[in-house]
Each structure stands twice: as structure tokens, then as C-alpha cells.
Amino acid sequence: MPLVEKRMNTVADAYHPELGAAVDHLLSSGGKRVRPAVALLMGEMLGAQPENLVTLASAIELLHTATLVHDDLIDGSLLRRGIATLNAQWTPAATVLTGDFIFAIAAKQAAETNSVSVMRFFAETLAIIVNGEINQLFIGRGLASRENYYQRIYAKTASMFELASGAAAMLSPVEADVVENSRAFGYEIGMAFQIMDDVLDFISDESQVGKPVANDLRQGLITLPALYYLESKPDDANLIMDIQENRYNGVVMDRLVNSIRQSGAIDQSLDEARQHIDRALAILARLPEGPEHIALEELAWYIINRLN
């Protein structure tokens, strides 16, 4: 992992110094580095070259970082993980270009794995992520269904876990079915990861996470706990639209948030995340043995046990 950090941190060395400062700022502002960890563990277990894996893991975390830079610009977010976003300090022009630059370096590093299949997978994942954001922008909040939610979190999160895990297998001396299973493992933990994020948005303490409870809902974004809650209230047809169009004032919204927190919707969502982890562990059991097995199991459990 320190090698991955180093690989990420040297990206802007040959380029404009302001870029280097921006990249430093972005990379030092935390992040759990779950995606590169998945790539490293899966690849080590399957026998990939360590150097190649470090390059892949760095490329994936940079791709993730680049998408966050453009996301924060688009959403006008001024803070991420409690630290000022790039667009809070820079002009939109510089922010767009810095995101583009990080995309370019991510693609360059992906190409340095010397694997055409990894490159294709990488580019396809970027297309899926961006297409997901465009969908959200256009159909936006119009469709509040679980089907739509699953598509959204696949594009936003699970696709990149799939890439981390599947591309690590592609760099390993294994058969196609192992690549397929590795990819499926990434998919399952990625879906669980985003569902947990969405549950935590409801059940976390405001003082811990630095943003109000049910921040998504307050911004009109309906995630899994709210969807389960709404499914249990089929008579209240206006509820969805009222939320999406921000028709609630603080007091009414607080009451709705409390109703959701106290309803069975939280447990239903947690249960669904657990089902993804169960499937991930079943897939893992079919993958070749290796000392990283336990670490990957722990990582899967961490995803549904983390508090933030």
C-alpha cells in the first residue's frame, strides 16, 4: 500500500507545479483506499506480479479521485471528508482540467500494466460511471424505484470494485472463470459498500460524520432505506414527489427521517447489504486458496461493520 501511495503521489511530478499541489491536496485528504486494497489482495492471492498490481491499484484510485473532482464540481460541494474540495478553492476551469489530467494519468498507468484486457475494462468502467452520472442528471430524481437505485449504485460504486477485483485477476495467471468470479466478488462487495454508505447516512451521528443525518434525503435523493420505507406506505403517493421537490421544511423532514430510522427499512437495507457480502464470501470460497483469503474475508466483513 505505501508503494501505491508513492505511485499516486508522483503523478504530477513532470507537469505543472500547481497541478502537483492540487493532486497532493486531493490524495492527502484521506479516503479509505478500499478499491486499491481489493486489487492488491485479489491480485496477490491469484499470483499477479506485485509491480503490475501496484500500478493497477494506483490507476484505480486515481480514476476514483478524478471522478470525485468532477462530481464535486457538478454538485457544487465545498467539502469532502471534512476538507475543502478543489472547486471550493479553484476556478471551475482549473477544476475541470485537473480532473481531466488525473483521468489522463490514470489511463496512462492502466496502460502501463501492459494488459489490453485491463485497459478495455478500465475504459468501459469509466464509460459506465459517467453514463450513470448523466442518467442521474437527466432522469434525475424522477424515478424512485429499487431497480433504478441498483443501476445507480452499480454505476457509481460497484462498477469500480468490479474493476479493482476483476482487473487484478486479469493480471494473474488464472483461467477465464477465475476472472469472472473475481469480478463477481468485486461486484458484490461494491454493492454492499454503497448500500452501507446509504444506511450510514441515516443512522450515523451528525457529530461523527460532519453532515446532517439523512443528508441525501434532505437533498431530494432517495436511497435504499427511504425506498423500503416508501414501499411500506403505498397509500401515501405524494410522499416521493414531495421529497424530490424539496417541499418539506426542516421540522417535517426531521419527522420523516425519524420515521424511517425507527421503521423496519433500516434492517431491511442492512439485510440486503449482508446478502451481498454472503454472496461475496461464497464466491471467494470458490477462488484459489491463498493467505490473502482471510484478509479478503475481513475486508468483506469490514464493509458491513464499519461505522463510517
Place this chain on the structure above:
Amino acid sequence: MPLVEKRMNTVADAYHPELGAAVDHLLSSGGKRVRPAVALLMGEMLGAQPENLVTLASAIELLHTATLVHDDLIDGSLLRRGIATLNAQWTPAATVLTGDFIFAIAAKQAAETNSVSVMRFFAETLAIIVNGEINQLFIGRGLASRENYYQRIYAKTASMFELASGAAAMLSPVEADVVENSRAFGYEIGMAFQIMDDVLDFISDESQVGKPVANDLRQGLITLPALYYLESKPDDANLIMDIQENRYNGVVMDRLVNSIRQSGAIDQSLDEARQHIDRALAILARLPEGPEHIALEELAWYIINRLN
């Protein structure tokens, strides 16, 4: 070439319909398609697989298109080639994402050439282009030297011609020195192409090009003709800063533009473009024979003979 158009036009088929409409709009708004033409001709001459070449040519024109989308957004340009830009019609968010999406598809197609060297070259070129834009954003108009100008037009234009020509050679059954020469050919015609663009900005008729004569200079951007002119007036030290800080009113600017047009600076610039073309033709003469030789020669001449 029709196959390239087709390949570009199908990019958004599997994605959101609004994206398809945006991509259609961008691709139908003209463009000389010089970069894909270079890739096709060079690759055919050197014996590359036609299908691979079409994929490469499409990837390059899409990369070019994606950079234009973000450029126009950054510059706030509302028209390109007389047609409304994306950002003139869409929100900044949608424009950023559409550019990202086209980058993703360009990278995907580059990966479909199945060549790791092409992929690397592709990603490196994107990094050079974006880094050039970032340089311009930060050091901006502070440095008016020919050295800075050459770096700028290399990043902005010649790097992509280098890619078109060099990557086509990489897809061909040729030795490393042929790839090197092919790349150098692209570099020379690319430099000539941008110098000619900058000369045409001074000598074109406003009614023909749809923007005022010396549009760049009026926006504080100093290109080769202005640089040669300023070099001939070493006593007038404030001139550069006055231009860069837009201190001139229309009448004074018109007088300056006329002085440049009537000075030797235009011929000096044209001469420099011709020297690049001469070098390109000398390199071409060293490349393997083929019926595409004549077409590449004509393309090189076209670059310095075109009126727009």
C-alpha cells in the same frame, strides 16, 4: 472515412439518449477530420489492418472532440465553426460529463486497437494536451516568447497529429525507426497546421470566418505573427503587456492589427509553416513507398495552402 464517421456516430448508442443527441450534434458540426485522415493514410501506407485503423482514427477524432467540449466550456465559447457549442445549450454539469463520456469512449476505442503501445501513447497525449491547457491557465498570458508559443502549440495541436501518425505506424508491421519517422511526420504537419491557423486568424476575411480579424490578439492571446512583429519592435516594451491586459480600445487595436498584417511578420510565420512542411516531406520521402505517399504529400501541402 465513412467507416470512421460510422464508428464515431455509434458511440453513444448503448447509453443515455440525451448523450447520443449531444454526440450527434458535436460530430455533425463539421470539422475537417484531418487527424483521422492522417492516421488512415499513414496506416494504409505502412500496411496496418484497415479495421484497426478505422478504430484508431475514430478514437483520435473523439479525443479531439472531447478536448474541444471542455475547452469551449472553460473559455465560455458559445460558437464553434458557426454552430452552437454544447455549453451554449446545456448546463456546465452536463457539458463536463459529456466531455468525460467522450474521453471514456475514445479510450475504449483506443483499447480496441489491441495495442498496448497505442494505448500508452494515447494516454500520454491526453496528459500532454491537458497539461498544456493547465499551463496556459496558470502562467497564462504572462510569457510571450516564441519558445513558450512552440510548447503551447505542440501541446494543443501537434501532439495529436503526432499521435495520429505515430500510432498508425505502431499498428503496422514496421520497425521502430519507421514508427519514429512517422511520429516526426505527424509532429511537423501538426506544428504547420497550428501556425497556419494562427496566420489565418490575421489574414482571413471577417466575412469568411465569422469572427473578427485577429480574434486571438483581441482576446490577449499572442500568436506567432504578433510575436514576430513584437520582436521587430524591441523598443516598445509595454506593447506586450498592453495587449495581454486588454488595454487597447477597438481603434488602437485595429491599428495594431493592420500594422501586423502589413509587416513582414506574416511572411515570416508563413515561412516557418513552410519549413515544417518541408521537413515533413523530407521525412515522408524516407518512409516506405506506397500509393498513399501522394495523398500524404497533398495533405501536407493542403495544410499550408488552405484558406480556412
